[in-house]
Amino acid sequence: MLRGIIRGHIVSTKKQAALVGSKFMEVELMKNGQLTGEFIIAVDSVGAGINEEVLITTGxxxxxxxxxxxxPCDAVIVGIVD
Amino acid sequence: MLRGIIRGHIVSTKKQAALVGSKFMEVELMKNGQLTGEFIIAVDSVGAGINEEVLITTGxxxxxxxxxxxxPCDAVIVGIVD
Amino acid sequence: MLRGIIRGHIVSTKKQAALVGSKFMEVELMKNGQLTGEFIIAVDSVGAGINEEVLITTGxxxxxxxxxxxxPCDAVIVGIVD
Amino acid sequence: MLRGIIRGHIVSTKKQAALVGSKFMEVELMKNGQLTGEFIIAVDSVGAGINEEVLITTGxxxxxxxxxxxxPCDAVIVGIVD
Amino acid sequence: MLRGIIRGHIVSTKKQAALVGSKFMEVELMKNGQLTGEFIIAVDSVGAGINEEVLITTGxxxxxxxxxxxxPCDAVIVGIVD
Structure with missing residues (x-):
């Protein structure tokens, strides 16, 4: 899994039908507690919000x-780090 | 998912039969709203065009x-960013 | 597989139901016996602890x-290196 | 998908039975029409040859x-770019 | 697939039951015939040994x-390069 901080929310009106209702979050990745400047877009599944630290499962x-x-989704937020 | 801007269209006449009719787009990836100079080829599924900002699912x-x-496709454009 | 040293334990109270009970370890990756400064989060399946060298399967x-x-897990510790 | 130029052909006499008859090509990857110096080994499925520009599906x-x-194959040439 | 030279053998006594009997090889990756300094751990399936050049399938x-x-394995040596 990857670890990161939610930085924003991406809005897409025209999208695949199976993704309607999904909340797309842009997450800045961390390593060993440090921010990396790398980003991934993940669908939220746990009610996480901006600035929360989260775990992301990919693939x-x-x-x-x-x-x-x-x-058709390849990255989901699966946990909020305490 | 990945986020990026469609930069071009790739034409391949000789290809796998299951890919006939697929539109191959070359997309420049972004992170946190900035272009990265990295590219991926993705099949369009939502009617996106050149210069549009899109979401891509991989794998x-x-x-x-x-x-x-x-x-036999590993990257598809699944949404257009508003 | 990847090889690395367990550096820490990540606590996530609010997470996907299927991950309850999973122990999330932050592992620093190695190449050819050298540490790389790159990290991955993996669920332990073999009873590994902090500072142990382990093998990780992804995807x-x-x-x-x-x-x-x-x-919904994409990385698991599958062995402890002797 | 990835895009690149076929640079060579790799011969492996001793290999997995299911790969006998597969033609392994070494492909230099491109981004936005520029060569990158990065390479991948892919099995040909469309009759592509050395110096041809191709599309590769992975995973x-x-x-x-x-x-x-x-x-047991993770990369295949699926099209020849016109 | 990836291409590389087997550099070592990793011993793991405590591991997942389904991996007992697997031989874990540390392989230095190559591109275009040049060594890269990047490494992956792969299970041997073709009887390859130290210093042999091999093809690896991942995922x-x-x-x-x-x-x-x-x-639970994500990389296997599937051929020996002639």
Whole structure:
């Protein structure tokens, strides 16, 4: 998994039907507690918000965190770091 | 997912049968709203055009956005950013 | 697989239900026996602890090391290096 | 997908049975029409040759372009760029 | 696929049951015939030894080269380069 801080929210009106209702978050990645300047877009599954530190699962495993496991999504926020 | 700007269209006459009819777009990736100079080739699934900002899903999840989910494709444009 | 040293333990109270009980370790990656300063978050499956050198499997293969193979997890510690 | 120029052909006599008959090409990757100095090994599925510009699909999607979809292969040339 | 030279053998006594009997090799990656200083750990499936040049398949496709296709493994040596 990856670890990072949510920096923003991306709005996409025209998108795949299976992604309607998904909240796309732009997350700045961290390593060992330090910010890296690298970013990924992930769908939220745990109610996380801007500036929260989160865990992200990528690849086909990510879809298992969604209600619709056949949505074309490759990164999901699966936890909020305490 | 990745975020980027569509920069061009790649034409391939000789290709896998399952990819016939796919529109291959060359997309320049962004991070935090800045262009990176990194590129990926993705198949369009939402009617996006040159210079539009888009979201891209990669890996096996990408195929779920295509009509033919067994096409040998690893990156699909799944949304247009507003 | 990747090789690295466990540097810390990440606590996430609010997380996907399928990940409850998983122990998230932050691992510094190595190459050829040298530390790299790169990090990954992996779920432990072999009882590894801080400062131990471990092997990590990533991607969809990682889930096969878990009791719940449909947990949204993309990296698992699968061995401790002697 | 990735885009690149075929630079060479790799011969492997001793290999997995499911890969016998596969032609392994070494491809130099491009971005935005420029060569990058990065390389990948991909199995040809479209009759491409040295110095041709091609599209490559990676990951589990790559296998869908092969006659034997259970061959242990993670990158396939799926199209020739015009 | 990736190409590289086997540099060492990693011993892990405490590991996932499905990986018992697997031989973990540390491989230095090459591009265009040049060594890169980058490394990956892969399970051997073709009887390759130290200093041999090999082809490596990664991701879920790698498992298809193993006797136990549900082993939590993400990289396998699938061929020896002549």
């Amino acid at each position: 086909s495993s990510a879809r298992l965190a969604l209600n619709n496991t056949s949505a | 096996s999840s990408a195929r779920l956005a295509l009509n033919n989910t067994s096409a | 969809s293969s990682a889930r096969l090391a878990l009791n719940n193979t449909s947990a | 589990s999607s790559a296998r869908l372009a092969l006659n034997n979809t259970s061959a | 879920s496709s790698a498992r298809l080269a193993l006797n136990n296709t549900s082993a």
